[in-house]
């Protein structure tokens with residue numbers, strides 16, 4: 001079965017920790033990924049060459065989407081061809097990269113980047129986009145799949161809810177699979193993303209960032225105390 005078939009209609013769990021976080025260790029990412037698999041995840045998305053190598057070795061048969069973050073603003077998800085080749089070299093099944101129309105730091109077009117990755121590795125390329133215009137350009141550039149990952153992260157305040165309207169709009173117009181990703185925080189939202197036409201649903205924070213999830217509970221208690 002192809003990797004895209006393996007994740008069709010299924011959950012992909014993003015296992016990422018920011019530098020310095022308590023979970024920032026490849027062994028912890030492997031444990032999170034194994035836990036996600038136990039819970040029914042079909043695939044894993046992860047960040048950084050070190051974690052990707054560890055995950056590929058520990059879970060050789062699990063569909064793996066890889067990226068490298070370089071910074072946290074602007075074009076930072078696998079921003080250059082060099083980053084994309086480094087991700088592909090770890091043996092991931094899918095290389096995720098910034099698929100917005102913003103200029104890339106190495107000056108290459110998305111199309112040139114995709115072609116150069118494919119020339120060296122037998123790997124799929126996923127464009128993380130923020131809009132319909134991004135997605136149209138990414139498909140024209142030759143990507144294999146598109147994710148709504150960057151919706152809400154290209155300027156202004158980050159919205160609270162997932163962009164399920166973008167999921168629906170992309171699913172209705174694109175010939176490539178659309179992955180719903182970004183701020184999907186409940187099982188109901190994940191299911192709704194599939195109803196809107198998503199090929200697969202990526203969930204990260206709500207499953208694998210316990211500090212953030214704890215913070216949500218703690219903040220709710222604080223608010224409740226303030227109101228009483």
Ligand SMILES: CC(=O)N[C@H](C=O)[C@@H](O)[C@H](O)[C@H](O)COP(=O)(O)O
Nearest residue numbers: 014149153182183184203204205206
């Ligand atoms: C915008 C950005 O940098 N997204 C990153 C992409 O890999 C990750 O930080 C997210 O955790 C991932 O997209 C999953 O989303 P959420 O954690 O909201 O379920």
